[in-house]
Amino acid sequence: MAIKTEDYIKYLTEKVVHYMDTPVEVRKEQRSLTKSAREPWLVRWFGLVPLSVLLWWNRRRQKKEHPHP
Template sequence: MSTNDYVRFVTQQFVSYMDAPKEDRKQQKQQRRAEKEPFLNKWFGVMPLSATLFYRNVKNKRKKSS
């Protein structure tokens, strides 16, 4: 891909973005945010979730026994 092709592609994407109504752009942005997975799950997989669940379980057991 040459530099000219890249500039043309970026320009087309920018123009199509700017031509879209502002409300549509906001809606697309909110939709992307809703679909995005949490940061810890993305980088570390299921381990943070399992550690959090384990910690909550231990914490609740200590609370009940007190």
């Protein structure tokens, strides 16, 4: 479903006007709250890699303990 150009321009204009109407202090506070709620970059970038290595290692160890006949 495509957005009409006029609707998109209206949406962008509303966003810009809302941004310009909010005081600088409120914008800074919202930005700091968003940053504090976000996970650290190390977890965001490498969060699944340690988990996948752990799963692989456990599966490898289980195969050594219970070899198939």
